[in-house]
Amino acid sequence: MTAAANHHGRRTTTRTRRLERAGIRDVAAAAGVSITTVSDALNGKGRLPDETRTKVREVAERLGYRPSAAARTLRTGRSGLIGLTVTTYGQEPFTFTEFAYFAEMARAATSAALNRGYALVVLPASSRHDVWSNVALDGTVVIDPSDHDPMVADLYRQGLPVVSDGKPGNCPVTAWVDNDHHAAVLGILDHLAQAGARRIGLLTGTSTDTYTRLSTEAYLGWCRSVGQEPLYEAYPAHDPCAGAVAADRLLARPDRPDAVYGLFDPNGTDLLAAARRYHLRVPDDLLLVCCSESDVYATTEPPITTLSLKPRRIGTTVVNLLIDAIEGQSSLGQTSVGQTSVSRTTEAGTSTGDDSGGPCAADQDSSGQLMPTELIVRRSSQRRSPRTTVAAPRPPGES
Amino acid sequence: MTAAANHHGRRTTTRTRRLERAGIRDVAAAAGVSITTVSDALNGKGRLPDETRTKVREVAERLGYRPSAAARTLRTGRSGLIGLTVTTYGQEPFTFTEFAYFAEMARAATSAALNRGYALVVLPASSRHDVWSNVALDGTVVIDPSDHDPMVADLYRQGLPVVSDGKPGNCPVTAWVDNDHHAAVLGILDHLAQAGARRIGLLTGTSTDTYTRLSTEAYLGWCRSVGQEPLYEAYPAHDPCAGAVAADRLLARPDRPDAVYGLFDPNGTDLLAAARRYHLRVPDDLLLVCCSESDVYATTEPPITTLSLKPRRIGTTVVNLLIDAIEGQSSLGQTSVGQTSVSRTTEAGTSTGDDSGGPCAADQDSSGQLMPTELIVRRSSQRRSPRTTVAAPRPPGES
DNA sequence: TGTTCATGGAGAAACGTATCTCCGACGTTC
């Protein structure tokens, strides 16, 4: 009678396991129903009376039944896992300069994924091929892919959705999200000019990623348009010491700028230290802005104006876009980003066009979103009234 | 002849797929060998002549064959995935105060896992049950588990190895790693006393995690042993503003301390700001130390002495311990941590003892490792010669 | 009394791999 024994002849060694984890068969046997019924009851499918459902659930609970994720994945083709790929310098998983940005972004991405029932697995681009080809991914988020990124290409070729943070150079992606770096830099330069800057310098990087390239181009374009000689120093952004040196060089020039924008997180500190060395008062002699997600710049002396790329917003958007693609909802325009205001939307597409032959996802265009940035104005870029954008609750007794 | 057609009668609809990804069967058919041979050739198992191996590999490459991770996991019971669980405050995946610590630790853990062929999946403890029960994990790293953590208990009950960062309170784990918080605090207090401190204050937290508890206890014990009245302020560490307020309160006391140790990362900044408000010079009027992984304290004015918990070392050790457990190498003592010097090793065991009945891993004791910390001495805690431990290359022209 | 439906549920076929078992063929050796 116990329907357990005659499972179609399979599982002849019924005795020898029994120690192992309970499977769906065991639940079915214990509940006196079929496997189908258990599956349906637990997953809320099929047509079953409530009593059957609750009974099956009880039995499953009692046996401590946990469905095998591997089996489910094998059957359904969905793993509920999305990759978070990050470019690397040297051995380390994430880049130094993008540290705060990345951490915030990853945090938001994790939250967003979780909210929709997915988990994130971190896969540095430099990891051994066998590692990330060994995990069943439903899709991948790529942070700042390099041109012709082999990993991205391989993933895409497998038919997996790929969404990138940072407008992709030359690799095909399902969608991308990026800040409006051009507008951001122009905004900062205008802000500095309005504060009285006559000669604005730039601290930039030597790498060829999108962020560095677009920002530098925007700066050069602005210089042309207002007729200012470009004043910039470029350094390898992944080297923390090189930043301090470059900042020093920039302020040591005979044609010293009276305002500087630094593209990378530590630049504020670097520039402040350099200014101190040359006895330049900030903001009186030198206006300062840098791009950073760190709030230490709220408490430096003086507090430094920063550009925030809003990594949380980016992370959330990227993940939601990816999951939309995974679940086949190509519902453009309702990204459910919350209160995000998208400043502008352009179309990208794999402009090379010839080898569009991705096995799947070939029907929807590779589209992108530009997200706005936020300038947090502090004393370092203002010569008059120190009016801050973010009104932090100030403890009493401030001088 | 083409052995493809008669696969035992299965796959009757051979025509209809063909669009999908190539499976091992397709490779076998194309290479004119059996599935077994393909599997063996690709995995370097079995007895096969080299020519067969290379031929199979060529065919597999040509077809773009990627083994199904899900199927492999189902068959072998190994997913190559390890969970990284982190406690949460509110909605966010990781805690605010542990931010830099966590980021560094996670980074090292990711590297270490990758080096051994595993990938990390981030699973906040607050995530929906269905999410993390839906991913096939080989084991889990838990950061600072709370007492009787239900998630940890559930994982452990499933027979999964669990290694915790932070000595676990009351939940059973396979192994744990923690800093020697007691020794660290005593070291700092001695250091401050040696620098001339007479009344050392503490900025601590109100939460009950191991770190906060052990550190506070060490402080209180030290006070007793030297006969000093305890001077401390506790605040909810997850609230960034509360830290600034608590720092202010501590320095506003009538029995104001002449040295303070802050347990959390932002405390250095908080205390510096508070000292400025009260016109206290650091280090002349007030000695300062805080626990932080951030290098911003190298460039504050003055630079602040910090205690580093060496999160990279912890992350590496934790992951290696976990993978050792997963792979059944209960080889204690050869953790392959690299150049790490373990200061002391104690034995913990699930001291409650009664329900040791984890289905697996029951043979090896739940053992722990204490790792040393590092005090990075800077100006804020020295009244005489500013001799730093880390000799950062200083740019020329420093005043 | 037969026909139709809705209900509740059982059977069995995949999903794609790893691996255990076994088999033929080909030297070797006594």
Next chain:
DNA sequence: GAACGTCGGAGATACGTTTCTCCATGAACA
């Protein structure tokens, strides 16, 4: 020339699900 070890590889099974198909049963209806 028969027993035997080794090489190279094929067959088949199991991993634990989901899901498609289909069958009873009883009620409603003509």
